[in-house]
Amino acid sequence: MLYNKMVQSIIDINEDEDRILNIVKAQFGFKNKSQAVAMIVKIYADSFMESELRPEYIGKLKRLEKEGNFIKFNSIEELRKSIENA
Structure with a gap:
């Protein structure tokens, strides 16, 4: 069982933040x-x-790499030309 230790904090917030x-x-x-x-x-x-830093993000990227068709660009200029000519 995963247990997260609870801590207590005293914070100072203004009235607007408290209202929110x-x-x-x-x-x-x-x-x-x-x-x-x-x-x-x-x-x-x-x-x-x-x-x-999040493991679920790394997993998502790996899944996209397997499933997707990607075009590699060596520079922003190449990407820009590809978009403009599409």
């Missing part, structure tokens, strides 16, 4: 703000963290 946190909490039916913060952090990690 309450909106997220209400929209998703969370019982507390900690759940809302956890969801926001997960969305951030999935969207903005370096993709090459």
